[in-house]
Amino acid sequence: MQDKHEAHRSYGLQTAGSRGIAGTKRYAMVIDLRKCIGCRSCMVACKAEFGIPLGVWRTWVKEGDKGSYPNTRRIFMPRLCNHCDYPVCVRNCPTQATFKHKDGFVLQRYNRCIGCRTCMVACPYNARHLIPAKRTDKNLPTMVVDKCTFCIHRVKKGLVPSCVQACVGGARIFGDMNDPNSEVSKLASKETLTVLKPELGTSPSVSYIGGDWELMDEPHSYTNRSTQLKDEFNDFKRNHKGDAFGDIVEGEPTMPQVIANMNGFLHTIPHKAKGVFDSFVNFFFK
Amino acid sequence: MEESVITYNVFHHVAWGTSISVYFWLVGVSTGSFIISSLGWVFGIERYKSIALTASITAVVILLLVPSLLIWDLGQPLRFLYLLLPSYWHATGPMSWGSTFIFFYSIAIIVYSYFVIVNNPFWAKMIGIISVVLAILLELYTGVVMQLNPGRFLNNTALTPFLFLTGAFISGIGVLILVLWIQNMLVAIKVEWTLIEEMAKYMMFGLVFDLFLLFLDFMQTLYGDHGQVIGHEVVLMGVFRFPYLWLEIIIGLLIPFFILVSPLKKFKAGILLAALLVAVGVYGMRVWWVMGGQYLQTFY
Ligand code: SF4
Ligand code: SF4
Secondary structure, three states, rough: OHHHHHHHHOOOOOOOOOOOOOOOOOEEEEEOOOOOOOOOOHHHHHHHHHHOOOOOOOOOOEEEEEOOOOOOEEEEEEEOOOOOOHHHHHHOOOOEEEEEEEOOOOEEOOOOOOOOHHHHHHHOOOOOOOOOOOOOOOOOOOOOOOOOOOHHHOOOOOOHHHHHOOOOOOOOOEEEEEOOOOHHHOOOOOOOOOOOOHOOOOOOOEEEEEOHHHHOOOOHHHOEOOOOOOOOHHHHHHHOOOOOOOOOOOOHHHHHHHHHHHHHHHHHHHHHHHHHHHHHHHHHHH | OOOOOEEEOOOOOOOOOOHHHHHHHHHHHHHHHHHHHHHOOOOOHHHHHHHHHHHHHHHHHHHHHHHHHHHHOOOOOOHHHHHHHOOOOOOOOOOOOOOHHHHHHHHHHHHHHHHHHOOOOHHHHHHHHHHHHHHHHHHHHHHHHOOOOOOOOOOOOOOOHHHHHHHHHHHHHHHHHHHHHHHHOOOOOOOHHHHHHHHHHHHHHHHHHHHHHHHHHHHHHHHHHHHHHHHHHHHHHHHOOOHHHHHHHHHHHHHHHHHHHHHHHOOHHHHHHHHHHHHHHHHHHHHHHHHHHHOHHHHH
16 A cells, blocks of 8 residues: 555655556565575576676575574575665666666666766665676676666566566566556565565565565674675685775775775776777777 | 574675775865865965965865776766766766766866966955865765765764765865975975964864764764664774774874874974874775775675
């Protein structure tokens, strides 16, 4: 149901939230975690659908263990862009490269994106990534920000998103939340749905049935990492060079890393300068 | 309490790194230095007219470094032009405002410096007023662009713009004192040391205010929501302890404060050391504020 306060909430220059508003669509995904088996078919399907490069993801499945031996359980939580009704990424983008479609999709215009990563800083859910400079298909965009599109190209043809199609457990359910006959609204009326970080007022369109607090809470995700995950993440940061990211490895002196980070940034300049030069050549001489 | 452990997640980056923290520092120094420059020509304090040109040239030179950092930091450097195109401009994006402020501020302080050089008090004052407003807005924006990220527990506080503004003021004075000292050694036009002592006094007031703001922020993180409390523990007192506790608070604020309230302030070396420490300390703040603020979320 529409919240009476939300009906009047405007969102800067952007399309107003459409949840519960008659005559509009509000595409949403419900993820039934009781059915998720952690097979990661959705991750593979998404990668295949869009040719997503190594090291970045539009959707992924977070995993944990809970309980004490012998009463333990493995828990999963698929993650993706929440296609927020009030998206911070859209609000903060300086060039309107990311925008909200009237049916609820939050989309990206690669030709407008300058790669400033403001939206990555703004998104509370890590749902965005910078496409790496090297990509197998040279015709696809690089060094701009990318994110989940809720497979709008499929949805407009009456299909469900690729991850939903591939989900072997039937855990991902997709549909129009404003349509009382859709599967998602039926689930919403009979199950308890939770969303990530509801206190931020983003009004996510991805909700979970049976969400575990351990996976949904951000500080907890940090304090309760396994040693292996911590080591792997530190290795990832240590080995990562360039692109001006500000990754700092835990347990190592901070300032030398800040300097090394600057060094990495300076090393990216010749490559970027070559790109600028090539653009000029293409523009004026080809 | 049930035990639980997170065993798998994909890896995320801190989206803004050192280049952005250096950029925030440089913009702060430029605006801080410019505000001192305006004291003579805009606010009518005659004795500051003698340093107005040095201060505004310092502001210009430091600002010249900024575009190279900002533009090369973009994934698509040539597209920085989009930030200035009306059809792309986005009123709800703090960075749209920031790029507009930077653009007009750079032009304004160059024009102001010209009128100071040709000794035209009317236009120096008029352009100076515009430049001061732009300088303040520009510095506030650097704070706002970090503040308006509700998911960043440590940045999302209304204190952010004021911390940035105060940091800019004190680091600007700090760098300016060092520049004036070098000018006194190299050039025939000398600046009276009493003026520098007076600037150091302003810097000390700024230090006290900055410490007060940091104390408020400390209380907020110490007793705030879950994210702020964990952020305080693992970011401020953990991974970013050096830039936060040592570089900013101890080296950048407390030591200069004690120098400036002790008899050491009577020695040139004392004031110069305090100026240097403040300028370096404010960089510590930029580091933990930019990179530290995003740190926790990378594990989410
Ligand atoms: S999850 Fe992040 S990227 Fe997706 S709409 Fe919300 S704020 Fe934007
Ligand atoms: S990286 Fe692109 S989409 Fe993101 S804020 Fe910058 S211009 Fe907008």
